[in-house]
Amino acid sequence: MSISAATKAATDALAANRAPVSVNAQEVHRWLQSFTWDFEKNRTKYPTKYKMANETKEQFKLIAKEYARMESVKDERQFGSLQDVLTRVDAGNRVHPKWNETMKVVSNFLEVGEYNAIAATGMLWDSASAPEQKNGYLAQVLDEIRHTNQCGYVNYYFTKHGQDPAGHNDARRTRTIGPLWKGMKRVFSDGFISGDAVECSINLQLVGEACFTNPLIVAVTEWAAANGDEITPTVFLSIETDELRHMANGYQTVVSIANDEAASKYLNTDLNNAFWTQQKYFTPVLGMAFEYGSHFKVEPWVKTWNRWVYEDWGGIWIGRLGKYGVESPRSLRDAKKDAYWAHHDLFLIAYALWPTGFFRLTLPTAQEAEWFEANYPGWYDHYGKIYDEWRARGCEDPASGFLPLQWFMENNHQIYIDRVSQVPFCPTLSKGASTLRVHEWNGKKHSFSDEWGERQWLTEPERYECQNIWEQYEGRELSEVIAELHGVRSDGKTLIAQPHTNKDGKLWTLDDLKRIDCVFKDPLKAL
Amino acid sequence: MANKIHDNSIRDEWTQKIGALNTLAKGVEALDTFRHQYTTPFRNSYDLELDWGWIELKLEEKVALLKHKEFNDQQFLNQTAYGADAQKEADTVIAKMAATTDKYEAERIHIGFRLKFKPPIMPVNVFQDTDRILGTKLMELRNIGYYDLPLAELRKVRGVRVITG
Numbered sequence: 001m002s003i004s005a006a007t008k009a010a011t012d013a014l015a016a017n018r019a020p021v022s023v024n025a026q027e028v029h030r031w032l033q034s035f036t037w038d039f040e041k042n043r044t045k046y047p048t049k050y051k052m053a054n055e056t057k058e059q060f061k062l063i064a065k066e067y068a069r070m071e072s073v074k075d076e077r078q079f080g081s082l083q084d085v086l087t088r089v090d091a092g093n094r095v096h097p098k099w100n101e102t103m104k105v106v107s108n109f110l111e112v113g114e115y116n117a118i119a120a121t122g123m124l125w126d127s128a129s130a131p132e133q134k135n136g137y138l139a140q141v142l143d144e145i146r147h148t149n150q151c152g153y154v155n156y157y158f159t160k161h162g163q164d165p166a167g168h169n170d171a172r173r174t175r176t177i178g179p180l181w182k183g184m185k186r187v188f189s190d191g192f193i194s195g196d197a198v199e200c201s202i203n204l205q206l207v208g209e210a211c212f213t214n215p216l217i218v219a220v221t222e223w224a225a226a227n228g229d230e231i232t233p234t235v236f237l238s239i240e241t242d243e244l245r246h247m248a249n250g251y252q253t254v255v256s257i258a259n260d261e262a263a264s265k266y267l268n269t270d271l272n273n274a275f276w277t278q279q280k281y282f283t284p285v286l287g288m289a290f291e292y293g294s295h296f297k298v299e300p301w302v303k304t305w306n307r308w309v310y311e312d313w314g315g316i317w318i319g320r321l322g323k324y325g326v327e328s329p330r331s332l333r334d335a336k337k338d339a340y341w342a343h344h345d346l347f348l349i350a351y352a353l354w355p356t357g358f359f360r361l362t363l364p365t366a367q368e369a370e371w372f373e374a375n376y377p378g379w380y381d382h383y384g385k386i387y388d389e390w391r392a393r394g395c396e397d398p399a400s401g402f403l404p405l406q407w408f409m410e411n412n413h414q415i416y417i418d419r420v421s422q423v424p425f426c427p428t429l430s431k432g433a434s435t436l437r438v439h440e441w442n443g444k445k446h447s448f449s450d451e452w453g454e455r456q457w458l459t460e461p462e463r464y465e466c467q468n469i470w471e472q473y474e475g476r477e478l479s480e481v482i483a484e485l486h487g488v489r490s491d492g493k494t495l496i497a498q499p500h501t502n503k504d505g506k507l508w509t510l511d512d513l514k515r516i517d518c519v520f521k522d523p524l525k526a527l
Numbered sequence: 528m529a530n531k532i533h534d535n536s537i538r539d540e541w542t543q544k545i546g547a548l549n550t551l552a553k554g555v556e557a558l559d560t561f562r563h564q565y566t567t568p569f570r571n572s573y574d575l576e577l578d579w580g581w582i583e584l585k586l587e588e589k590v591a592l593l594k595h596k597e598f599n600d601q602q603f604l605n606q607t608a609y610g611a612d613a614q615k616e617a618d619t620v621i622a623k624m625a626a627t628t629d630k631y632e633a634e635r636i637h638i639g640f641r642l643k644f645k646p647p648i649m650p651v652n653v654f655q656d657t658d659r660i661l662g663t664k665l666m667e668l669r670n671i672g673y674y675d676l677p678l679a680e681l682r683k684v685r686g687v688r689v690i691t692g
Contacts, residue, residue, distance in 0.1 A: 045655065047662035049670065176532070196666050262667075269673040330674075437692025439682065444573055445690065451678060454692075458678075458685045459669055461568045462638060467576060472532070484531055527690050 028063045035131040044127040046197040049266050052128045056256035058136035059248045067139055071146060078150075078238045082157060082231065091230050092162030097360075097501040099227035102293030103158060104167040104359040105180070106220060107232075111151035113188035113208070117144040120192040120204045124253070127197040133256055136249050143242040150235050157231055166489045166496045167358040173486040174496065178356035179469050180285070183422040187281045194463070196270065198257060203274040205250025211275070211313040212282045213243045219290070219304050226296040251321070258324040268327050275329040276452040279309070280421040283335060284432075287343025288350065291372070292364065300375040305339035331452050334433060341432035344376065344383055349415055349424050351390075352404040355482060355513060356469070357497040363387045363395070382431050396500040398512035404499075405518060414523040417468035419446045420453035438527055445524040470522035478520065479513035530577070537575065541582045545589050551597045554590040555608045555648065561586055562642050569638060591647040608648045616644065617657040624661050630668040631684070637661045 036054060062070075086092075095103075118141055125137040159165040167174075175181045191203040217240045224232035257263045287301035298304075314328045329335075354361050364372060364387060372379040390407060394400025408415060413428045416436060427436040427449075434449040441461065448454040457464050473481050482488065487496055493509045530537060548554045564571050565579040575582065594608055607613050620640050627633050640661055646654050682689060 045659065047659045047666060049663060049667045199666075266667070266670040269670050435692065438690040439687035439692075440690055441685065441687045442568060442570070444568075448692070455674075455678060455681065458681045458687070459673070460634075461685075462634075465568065472577060484533075 025063050025066045026061065028065075029061045029132075029135075032063070032131055032135055044197065046123050046127055047195075048127055048197040048199075050196075050198045050257040050262050051260045052130065052133065052198075052253075052256040053259060054129050056128070056130035056133040056252055058130075058132040058252055060136060060139065060245050061132075062135070062139045062245075064142075067142060071142075074238050074241065075146075078234055081234050082153075086230055086234065087161060090161075092158060092160075095158075095162060095229040095231070096227040096295045097163060097503070098293055098295050098362050099224065099229050100158065100163050101167070101359045101361070101501060102289050103154065103224070103229065103232060104171060105293070106216075106289060107151045107154040107158075108168075108171040108358075109184045109188065110216070111148055111155070112184060113192070114144050114147035114151055116189045116192045117204055118148065120144075120200050121249075123193065123197050124201055124249075128256065130256065133252060136245070136252060140246050140249055143245065147239050147242070150239055154231060154235050162231075164360070167360075171358045174358040176472075177469075177482060177485045177487050178353060178358070179417060179422060179424050180350070180357065182466070182468070183281045183285070186420075186422045187278050190463075191274065191277050198253060199270045199274065201250060201253040202267075202270050203277065205246050205253060206271065207274045207278045209243055210247040210250055210317055211309055212278055212286075213240065213246075214308040214312065215286055215304055216282065217243065219286075219298075219308070222298050223290050223294050226298050227294050247317075254321055254324050254326060264325050267325060268329075271326065272329040272331055272452075273456055276331045276335070276456070277421070279331075279335045279338070280418075280450070280453065281423055283309075283338050284342040284346040284423065287339070288347045291343065292347045292361070295365075295368070297368075297371050301343060302340050302376075306336070309339070310336055334450070334452065337433045340376070341430075342434075344372075344379065345425065345430045345432045345434065346423070348383060348386065348429060349426055351387075351499070352408055352415070353424075354497050354499045355403070355478060355495060355508070356487070358487070359496075360498040360501050362499075362501050363391055378431075396502070396505060398506050398508045401512075401516055403513075403516055403518055406516070409521075414526075416447040416449070416523055417470065418449040418453055419466075419468075420448065420457050420464050422466070422468065423449070425449045438524065445527065447524060470520060470524070473520035474522045474525070476520050477514070478516075478518040479510045481520070482513070483510055532577070535578070537578045538581060541578075541585065545582075545585050548589055548593070551590070551593040551608060554586070554593045558583075558586045558590050558648070559643070562645075567638050567642060569635075569642075587645075587647055594647055604650055604652065606650075607644065613649050613653040616649070617653050621657060621660055624664050628668065630665070630671075633661075633665045633668050637665045 121137050121140040121144060125134050125141065128134050128137060155168045155171070159168040162168070187203075187208070192200055192208070194200070217236045221233035221236050224230075224236075254263075254267070257267070283305065287305070290304075291297065291301055310332065314332045318326055318328045350357070351361050351363065364384075369380060369384050369387075373384065386407075390402075390404050393402045393407075395402055395404055407413075408426070413426050415424050415426050416438075417424050418434075425434040425436075427434060437448040437454055439446050439448075446457065448457065482495065488494060488510060489496055493511065495508050495510070495513070498505075498507055544557075548557055561579075561583060565573075565575045566583060590608060594603065598606070602610075605613055607616055620636060624633060624636050627636065637658075640657070644654055644657075649657075676684065
């Protein structure tokens with residue numbers, strides 16, 4: 001037999017009887033399902049009111065090998081773009097300086113959320129008994145590890161290739177100074193990993209991911225691109241490709257408990273509490289980050305919120321879960337009111353507290369003020385005038401000796417911290433729905449800004465044990481606190497936070513703050 | 528000047544006190560007294576509000592070391608630091624929780640269990656599962672009829688003094 005004939009014979013034989021060079025992915029997945037153990041009791045390490053069904057399915061049916069192949073391709077594209085094209089076009093320095101500061105907050109905070117999501121999905125893996133469902137959660141654990149690294153990499157990239165790295169690098173060292181960290185940890189940490197395992201899934205997957213990742217991870221890429229940032233879309237859109245799997249996991253969590261009578265007793269309460277917890281922080285903070293942390297505007301936050309939170313999530317997504325007894329959260333209407341003014345209220349306070357941050361804030365320019373007034377009629381009379389006054393008093397210049405926080409004190413506008421959400425609010429200046437409620441219980445005073453949070457605290461007060469910045473630093477001078485808690489740059493005296501992004505502007509130091517002699521005072525003590 | 532967060536005179540004072548504890552009995556008594564006095568929403572005093580977490584941690588660390596010194600392996604896995612059978616103690620609390628249908632009583636049982644038995648007082652292998660069972664029941668009771676009471680009534684039941692709002 002000639003060689004060519006022998007080769008043909010061998011090829012024909014293989015075509016008829018293929019050598020088992022690999023195992024089909026779906027075959028492996030079917031094999032995984034055979035691990036269904038019929039537990040007498042589903043003994044998990046974590047408490048939950050619900051019973052997850054043993055035969056729950058999972059939509060993506062991924063196995064580790066297929067997962068790794070898919071993610072490696074995505075990583076190659078993402079890191080390839082960042083390290084080659086974007087570095088060569090000097091992408092880090094093409095970002096608008098205001099947006100550069102916003103990404104210090106967004107990526108550092110999202111990294112915390114992703115990190116806690118690793119633990120949350122590990123907890124769900126432990127709590128579920130269906131092997132398919134466990135497999136879905138396991139894929140999410142891997143995703144969350146990937147996302148934690150990606151968020152860290154965004155800040156690393158900005159630090160290495162961009163402008164003013166202070167705050168992109170090592171933001172965590174400032175975590176005990178300003179109030180933004182504590183509110184973020186309430187949603188991203190406590191909300192995802194404390195309490196009932198299924199309630200954590202509702203916080204993470206049903207609300208955090210299905211509702212807020214659209215504005216957080218998708219909308220942020222539009223704002224980033226509009227402000228010259230091609231780094232963030234490169235990474236965040238890659239993250240978002242995994243989020244669909246997480247939303248599906250949240251859907252399957254609900255499906256897995258749908259036939260349990262506990263679902264009808266507890267599910268809508270847990271969903272409402274999870275929604276209020278997440279929105280109370282994200283609604284004002286995301287709106288503030290987009291509108292006040294950018295120069296070029298995409299669209300008013302209230303429109304983004306209405307489209308993705310109110311209609312897409314509250315209507316369509318939750319509507320699909322209606323057959324399982326899930327109802328739109330009863331607090332959705334109140335949240336909708338917050339979506340109009342709450343982020344403006346928060347920026348007023350955030351700017352007043354600028355030295356406690358790890359980023360630079362900027363007052364709206366005249367052009368930006370016009371945009372605010374056009375999109376939020378009444379904005380100038382309430383907020384714009386105050387910013388004009390602060391600017392006239394030299395709030396950006398260290399030589400002025402003026403901190404906007406002093407203006408609050410001079411005008412008797414007290415800033416309180418909501419005990420449940422940890423979000424600061426000023427009842428005498430709020431144009432949003434916040435109202436002051438103060439209770440004393442067992443010798444301790446607690447302030448709240450809304451009915452939903454107050455009810456959460458009245459129901460389980462031990463969950464919200466903490467000290468806010470006023471309680472923690474009462475009687476201490478501001479520069480001393482910032483020095484102790486690492487809020488300075490590598491020279492040991494210049495603050496990481498600054499009240500402007502002007503590259504020719506002077507930077508504030510500890511000495512500038514010390515001259516002002518601003519002392520922390522807990523407003524609850526006076527009540 | 529108010530105290531610094533990390534290195535301060537209150538923590539120095541407690542470091543001295545904790546260093547002087549040289550038997551398990553003394554360590555357990557000190558930890559139990561401290562927890563009742565300064566921890567949980569039911570605490571007697573908020574005087575150590577900024578430092579209680581750090582001090583409790585150091586007390587727990589000391590009790591764990593004293594337990595390691597005085598207990599054999601059998602005791603370590605099965606007894607509370609008081610010397611009682613850990614599972615029997617846990618079973619008593621679980622039975623009490625199972626018998627209640629009142630969310631406020633369930634809250635006291637759960638917080639009371641943590642106050643008295645949080646490791647290293649009770650071995651982790653017994654404590655964790657008991658805590659899960661108690662927590663599950665407490666969450667069930669708290670979520671039933673969650674919105675039944677108007678806020679004004681709920682405030683009364685919780686026993687808060689309304690200062691404003």
